[in-house]
Amino acid sequence: MEITGEIKEIIYRNEINSYTIAVLETREEETTTVRVSSFYK
Numbered sequence: 001m002e003i004t005g006e007i008k009e010i011i012y013r014n015e016i017n018s019y020t021i022a023v024l025e026t027r028e029e030e031t032t033t034v035r036v037s038s039f040y041k
Helices: none
Strands: 006-013 019-025 030-036
Touching: none
Parallel strands: none
Antiparallel strands: 006 019, 019 030
């Protein structure tokens, strides 16, 4: 699955393993994502 949008806010980021919780805004909605940041382009 691929979601395209803009990261509006980083809620949490672990500097050791890049685990990130962020708010992503797409054309349709705003959603919270939980990923290792290397997945964000």
